[in-house]
Amino acid sequence: KRVRKEPRQISVTSSGEGSEGGSGLRKNPQSTSMLHVAEGTISNTTEPVVCQNTNSFPKSGTTDHPCFLTTLMLVHLHAYVTTTTGGSGSRENTQRASLAIEEVVPNQPQRWRRGPNINKKASHILENQPDARITLTRDTYTNKFIGDSTISFATEIGIVMQSFCQIIFHTWEKVAEENKEEMINRLRENILQLKEEECAKSVLAGTSITQEMEYGIEKKVIKTICPKHKTLLSGWEASSGPVMRKNYINLLPSAETSQSASKDEEDMKSKIVALEEEVRINEEKVKQIGKPLCNVNDLTFREELYVVFQSGGNKGNTDDVSIAAFTFVFHLPHLTLRCSLQKNTGKMVANKLTGKTDVVDNLTEKTDAVDTLKEKAVAIDDNLSVCTLDYDRKAELIAFDETKSGVKGLVDAGITEVPRIFRLPSPENPNSDQKSPPEHSLPVINLEGIKEDQIRRKEVVKEIKEALGSWGFFQMVNHGVPISVMEEMKKGVLGFFEQDNEVKKQWYTRDSSGKTRVVYNSNFDLYSAPVTNWRDTFLCTMYPNPPQPNELPPQCRDILLEYSNHVMKLGRAVLELMSEALGLDSNYLLDLGCAEGLSIGNHYYPPCPQSELTIGTLEHADAGFITILQQDHIGGLKVFYQNEWTDVPTIPGAFVVNAGDLLQLVTNDNFVSSRHKVMANKVGPRISMASFFISYLTDTGKVLGPIKELLSEDNPAKYRETTQKEFSSHYHQKGLTKISALTHFKI
Ligand SMILES: O=C(O)CCC(=O)C(=O)O
Numbered sequence: 001k002r003v004r005k006e007p008r009q010i011s012v013t014s015s016g017e018g019s020e021g022g023s024g025l026r027k028n029p030q031s032t033s034m035l036h037v038a039e040g041t042i043s044n045t046t047e048p049v050v051c052q053n054t055n056s057f058p059k060s061g062t063t064d065h066p067c068f069l070t071t072l073m074l075v076h077l078h079a080y081v082t083t084t085t086g087g088s089g090s091r092e093n094t095q096r097a098s099l100a101i102e103e104v105v106p107n108q109p110q111r112w113r114r115g116p117n118i119n120k121k122a123s124h125i126l127e128n129q130p131d132a133r134i135t136l137t138r139d140t141y142t143n144k145f146i147g148d149s150t151i152s153f154a155t156e157i158g159i160v161m162q163s164f165c166q167i168i169f170h171t172w173e174k175v176a177e178e179n180k181e182e183m184i185n186r187l188r189e190n191i192l193q194l195k196e197e198e199c200a201k202s203v204l205a206g207t208s209i210t211q212e213m214e215y216g217i218e219k220k221v222i223k224t225i226c227p228k229h230k231t232l233l234s235g236w237e238a239s240s241g242p243v244m245r246k247n248y249i250n251l252l253p254s255a256e257t258s259q260s261a262s263k264d265e266e267d268m269k270s271k272i273v274a275l276e277e278e279v280r281i282n283e284e285k286v287k288q289i290g291k292p293l294c295n296v297n298d299l300t301f302r303e304e305l306y307v308v309f310q311s312g313g314n315k316g317n318t319d320d321v322s323i324a325a326f327t328f329v330f331h332l333p334h335l336t337l338r339c340s341l342q343k344n345t346g347k348m349v350a351n352k353l354t355g356k357t358d359v360v361d362n363l364t365e366k367t368d369a370v371d372t373l374k375e376k377a378v379a380i381d382d383n384l385s386v387c388t389l390d391y392d393r394k395a396e397l398i399a400f401d402e403t404k405s406g407v408k409g410l411v412d413a414g415i416t417e418v419p420r421i422f423r424l425p426s427p428e429n430p431n432s433d434q435k436s437p438p439e440h441s442l443p444v445i446n447l448e449g450i451k452e453d454q455i456r457r458k459e460v461v462k463e464i465k466e467a468l469g470s471w472g473f474f475q476m477v478n479h480g481v482p483i484s485v486m487e488e489m490k491k492g493v494l495g496f497f498e499q500d501n502e503v504k505k506q507w508y509t510r511d512s513s514g515k516t517r518v519v520y521n522s523n524f525d526l527y528s529a530p531v532t533n534w535r536d537t538f539l540c541t542m543y544p545n546p547p548q549p550n551e552l553p554p555q556c557r558d559i560l561l562e563y564s565n566h567v568m569k570l571g572r573a574v575l576e577l578m579s580e581a582l583g584l585d586s587n588y589l590l591d592l593g594c595a596e597g598l599s600i601g602n603h604y605y606p607p608c609p610q611s612e613l614t615i616g617t618l619e620h621a622d623a624g625f626i627t628i629l630q631q632d633h634i635g636g637l638k639v640f641y642q643n644e645w646t647d648v649p650t651i652p653g654a655f656v657v658n659a660g661d662l663l664q665l666v667t668n669d670n671f672v673s674s675r676h677k678v679m680a681n682k683v684g685p686r687i688s689m690a691s692f693f694i695s696y697l698t699d700t701g702k703v704l705g706p707i708k709e710l711l712s713e714d715n716p717a718k719y720r721e722t723t724q725k726e727f728s729s730h731y732h733q734k735g736l737t738k739i740s741a742l743t744h745f746k747i
């Protein structure tokens with residue numbers, strides 16, 4: 001079972017030939033490439049992971065060489081995010097990411113991976129194949145090493161690394177002195193080693209080496225690292241940008257001092273001065289932009305939004321001096337999603353500086369795209385949680401289904417442990433999100449007097465408008481349905497579930513095509529859901545074609561018919577109030593067909609011996625127009641509001657009302673269908689009756705789309721047209737997940 005592990009603390013240990021202790025670095029005996037400087041064994045004592053940088057490192061390259069720094073970072077298990085000036089930024093470079101993963105499969109050609117799956121793939125490979133290597137390589141298309149910037153390169157690596165170890169992001173200034181020194185020494189040693197090897201070759205070839213030749217070789221070696229530069233110092237400049245440049249005092253200038261001062265060097269020095277000035281100016285600009293660009297030290301890597309900013313970029317192109325990028329990183333239980341929004345912001349930054357455009361706003365406008373991607377990723381992730389299990393989930397689901405006795409059957413049989421099909425994937429246990437009591441409480445609306453008293457009616461309409469526009473939920477009291485009817489209904493539902501199991505089994509079915517009026521089973525989405533809910537349900541379709549009494553279970557036959565009449569009446573009244581809340585004719589939503597269909601889902605949540613391990617109902621939004629829910633006194637229903645799970649308190653005699661996806665669609669988001677879930681509970685059973693206003697079997701023949709009267713030029717339609725039937729079949733196929741069925745209909 002591949003469940004995301006908590007980041008491991010990894011220590012770097014020295015190993016292998018040539019190891020000199022302490023450094024954790026190992027020289028590759030087969031190759032003389034300096035790049036093996038970064039090779040090291042990373043282990044947490046039990047699960048060794050080899051990170052090896054092979055000679056696919058640049059032999060020639062561009063001036064962008066954060067790879068050196070990054071390589072060393074890997075060794076030290078730090079990723080450095082820096083704000084840089086200069087360096088990459090050219091258009092071609094921004095096209096491709098530069099990180100690839102080499103998958104080493106014995107007796108097979110090497111396979112290379114790049115692209116969005118990289119993080120998932122990386123963690124998978126690293127977790128499952130101790131010999132796997134992460135290889136940093138040039139992109140074959142652009143032949144460039146760098147993706148879009150030094151920052152994203154470092155971030156990219158950081159993210160991959162983060163899948164299996166803890167990463168500390170900080171800036172060069174905060175690197176421990178001893179590490180700095182080691183990194184610098186290591187670079188120098190490697191350059192010198194390569195130089196010696198080159199010299200040795202010449203000697204072997206019978207050439208005697210003059211000092212001048214030696215300098216030449218040294219320069220050449222450095223050039224293999226940084227083709228445009230000739231000294232160790234300039235090598236560092238090229239490889240690590242101004243952050244290193246600022247620290248050049250730390251560099252031991254052995255290569256440099258071994259050269260005679262040349263014009264080149266003078267030029268270089270003046271360039272450095274000019275660049276430093278540029279850095280200073282850019283830093284000023286960054287300050288002026290005013291937004292905290294992000295404090296890298298505060299990043300925690302869980303659902304973290306990075307705002308990185310690269311000033312500088314294409315030198316000589318004054319319009320194109322900056323790149324702003326938002327990188328969203330979402331760590332889901334099985335995969336990591338990274339979405340970047342990037343922009344060449346040369347002009348925008350300039351405008352921002354003169355107060356005309358807000359770079360940040362400009363980019364955040366696009367975050368919808370990220371939301372959509374995230375939803376997709378969550379869906380994939382949910383599936384992964386099923387397909388990466390180490391047990392035969394399908395077989396266990398079938399076995400459970402074949403008992404036809406539901407969750408109640410398990411509890412009746414005396415189980416003391418929750419079977420694994422019901423277990424939530426760790427660590428995302430929704431039961432563990434017990435927070436401090438939320439400051440919000442769900443509105444309770446009193447419907448008394450709304451027919452007679454117009455002032456009261458207006459007040460109620462306003463309350464409904466507010467509640468559905470924000471919570472998507474409210475409770476209502478004095479709604480006119482007699483308490484006795486509600487109590488009878490509860491008894492009838494309990495009567496159904498608690499009847500003789502052999503008789504009840506006869507109602508058990510997975511055929512929801514309308515063949516039977518009552519669909520009783522456990523988890524309508526049993527075979528597609530990532531986690532089985534701790535509940536059983538029987539769903540009765542009451543409208544548009546009311547059932548014959550003999551189609552209904554005897555325990556609740558009469559009361560179901562009576563109850564559904566009351567609920568239909570109440571639903572119609574509520575839909576009238578909602579129409580008014582939208583500024584429309586009272587009949588508007590009724591005319592649209594919102595009350596044509598009604599199905600009642602009667603749920604039974606048995607007491608659960610390990611309630612913290614499972615869930616009563618996974619988070620979801622309802623499909624229909626509205627849901628009118630009656631719950632008993634046990635509680636456990638929660639609604640997601642303002643980023644918090646808030647309890648829906650039990651109020652005797654009250655109904656909970658919530659907007660479903662179809663209402664959100666026709667109101668073009670004026671009313672929202674909020675996600676909700678039900679916790680499993682040690683006590684119980686809990687009974688609830690959810691009356692869904694939707695016609696999911698019979699097509700009403702009405703095309704539904706955002707209501708024209710609610711649209712304007714500034715507020716265009718957000719959803720495409722559909723029908724109740726199309727929508728519900730999409731919903732049904734998707735099953736209960738946190739992904740909204742609405743995504744599919746978004747324009
Ligand atoms: O049982 C509950 O309280 C809620 C059930 C629910 O959300 C549903 O059936 O859609």
Ligand SMILES: [Fe+2]
Pocket residue numbers: 620621622676
């Ligand atoms: Fe629901």
